[in-house]
Amino acid sequence: MKEKGTVFSDHTHIKKVAGKIVYAERDGKDIQFNDIDMIVVSTGMKSFNPLENELKNNISVHVIGDAKKTGNAQDAIKNAYETSKKL
Ligand SMILES: Cc1cc2nc3c(=O)[nH]c(=O)nc-3n(C[C@H](O)[C@H](O)[C@H](O)COP(=O)(O)OP(=O)(O)OC[C@H]3O[C@@H](n4cnc5c(N)ncnc54)[C@H](O)[C@@H]3O)c2cc1C
Incomplete structure (x- = not known):
């Protein structure tokens, strides 16, 4: 540019x-x-996560990626991997 x-x-x-x-x-x-x-x-970017509040009283919810904290694709993939390993 x-x-x-x-x-x-x-x-x-x-x-x-x-x-x-x-x-x-x-x-x-x-x-x-x-x-x-x-x-x-x-x-800038900010998280958008309206589903957590709608679901958390009925089912177990694990927030990952940009919904948890804005970052890059690698952060989101790592975060999803680490979270799914614990389930
Ligand atoms: C303009 C821009 C450029 C970027 N460039 C880069 C880059 O070059 N390299 C890089 O590493 N990262 C980049 N990023 C960051 C990267 O895109 C994100 O960090 C990554 O996509 C986060 O992944 P995610 O799965 O958490 O969320 P997302 O990729 O946003 O996926 C969430 C998905 O859930 C869907 N969804 C939302 N609500 C619902 C619902 N109620 N029901 C069903 N589906 C729903 C959405 O439609 C979306 O498809 C960029 C981001 C932006 C905004």
Whole structure:
């Protein structure tokens, strides 16, 4: 992405997108990006696990992977393996 001239803008709050112009704020200052073709939004992740509460009173529930704690695929696979070994 850097080779192709991609502009990385962390700690930047997008306020408005109007056509090819992006209005934003960084460190309390208004900034503007002109002639923008594409915006890639990158955010954090958080667990989503509504099933545990629905099921835990009726059956034994073991939470694994991202539902337990967000990570990468290897973490989820290892976590599932370790949990299933104990069952
Ligand atoms: C954008 C993005 C990019 C990523 N890139 C990488 C990467 O390059 N390398 C890497 O190692 N990790 C990456 N990760 C992390 C990786 O995808 C996760 O850590 C991993 O998929 C977690 O596995 P999991 O089985 O816990 O959950 P998931 O893979 O999310 O699987 C859970 C499954 O359960 C299903 N489900 C949910 N609720 C129900 C329900 N009520 N009934 C039936 N099915 C249900 C969902 O549809 C889903 O298919 C990335 C994650 C994201 C979001």
